[in-house]
Amino acid sequence: MEQSKEQRERETHTHLKFTLTFNKGSNMGSTPSKPEFVTVLAKQQVPHGQHFILSCEANTEYVTVSWQKDGQKLDCVEGKHKVRQLGTKCVLEISKAEDADEGNYTITLSNSSGSASCSALVRIIIKEWRTVQWGQNRINSLKTFQICNKVEELRFLLYGPVGVGKSSIINTIRTIFEGRQFVNCLAAPGSTTSHTLCYEQFRFANEEGSFPFAFNDIMGAEEDSGVLTQDIVSALKGHMKEGYTFNPQTPLPINNHYYNQNPTLSDQMHCLVLVMPADRVSMLADNFIKKMKSVREEASRMGIPQVVFMTRVDCACQLTKEDLRNVYKSKKIRENMQKYANELGVPVNRIFPVLNYHEETQMQYEPYLNRIFPVCNYHEETHINEDINYLMLDAFTHVVYWANDYVVKFVSNQFHAE
Structure with missing residues (x-):
């Protein structure tokens, strides 16, 4: 029997309704997509006290979200942390960033199909507490600097542990x-034995002429060996002549031909530069710190300025x-500067973080060919790096002025004494 038009439309509507309902139920009951990241967390440098947001996006909103910091479940504090999920976007907001907020943050997305994680490092930076004239080359002012005419040059004595970069400082300044890489002064960064065995003096010059600055490099200090404190004092007072070979067992005797019996102001040191490692503050032994302090105290008695x-x-x-x-936004650098100030008795404003140019060449042995190959390992920078220059020149400029002030004061005191 032929169906009427009204019956056919009613049956068609019923069939469509059933089909739509079935499909919807099928979607609701299906296995969710395995979590994947469309965008991941980004590392951040956050100024102290500011608000910051960590966010990422997933491929599905059907996930459970968990947050960790440095491998531990993040303990959210009301008013401090705010966790949100906006569709497929996951957000962690942290207000008033402080030191404790620094760390590695990890978000994990999970559902019945699997899980996925991503991480980002957040560093909390503090307000720059000392300014450097980045981008301004101060070398011209040093080249034209007029030192006190009672000496031919300002002399700086470098003293510090073995392998911390004393010789590399000379190489960097030269x-x-x-204006070119200079590695003539043998450097042993990171070494446990001193490469400086003789008392040497290094001066600076280029095609324009020489500069009135001289660095004296000495054997590195060690806890129970290395250069003797008596030899450091002899160098400070100008008694030690260039070329003397250090003896870790016996100080320079007064009857030695390298002993200057009557040193002048030009023979003396005009500034003591203590060279200390930023990464090994807590590793320095008490006996070694005592050595450094005794030398610094002798320099103080002589009126010689000291810097680190x-x-x-x-x-x-x-x-x-x-x-x-x-460098002057780093909490770690500031903390270590303060530690050295406390340990050595040098004010923080006379402590300068620096970075050296240096390279090590080690000899590698290939037994099969029975040959030795020199291999260069570049530990910091081997090309001209303007930021290294700016930072070092900022420190060196202060040192030059303080050394010259010492000479002027010494001459003035002599004049009034006469």
Whole structure:
């Protein structure tokens, strides 16, 4: 029997309704997509006290979200943390960033089909507490600097542990003044034995002429060996002549031909530069610190200014390693400067974090060919790096002025005494 038009329309509507209902039920009961990240968390550098947001996006909103910090479940504090999920977007908001908020944050998305995680490092940076004239080359002012006419040059004595970069400081400053990589002063960064065995003096010169600055390099200090404190004092007072070979067992005797019986102001040191590692503050033994302090105290009795060049800042702080211009925004660098101030008795404003140019060449032995191959390992920078220059010149400029002030004061005191 032929169906009427009204019956056919009613049956068609019923069939469509059943089909739509079935499909919807099928979607609701299906297995969810395995979580994947469309966008991941991004690492951040957050100024202290500011609000920051970590966010990412998933491929599905049907996930359970959990957050961790440094491998531990994140303890959310009301008013401090705010966790949100906006569709497929997952957000963690943290207000008033403080030191404790620094760390590695991980988000994990999970459902019955699996899980996925991603992480990002958040560093809390503090307000820059000391300014450097980045981008302004101060070398011209040093080249034209007029020292006191009672001496031919200002003399600086470098003193510090073995392998912290004393010789590399000389190489770095000569590189800046001469405009090319300079590695003539043998450097042993990271070494446990001193490469400086003789008392040497290094001066600076380029095609324009020489500069009135001289660095005296000595054998590195060690806890129970290395250069003797008596030899450091002899060098400070100008008694030690260039070329003397250090003896870790016996100080320079007064009857030795390398002993200057009557040193003048020009023979003396005009500034003591203590070279200390930024990454090994807590590793220095008490006996070694006592050695450093005794030398500094002798310099103080003579009126000689003392400063600290804190090397290896890139090894001490990842923030600084990534960008040297963050050196005075780093909490770690500031903390280590304060530690040295407390240990050595040198004011913080006379402690300068620096980065050296240096390279090590080690000899590798290939037994099959029975040959030795020199292989260069570049530990910091081997090309001209302007930021290294700016930071070192900022420190060196202060040192030059203080050394010259000492000479002027010494001459003035002599004049009034006469």
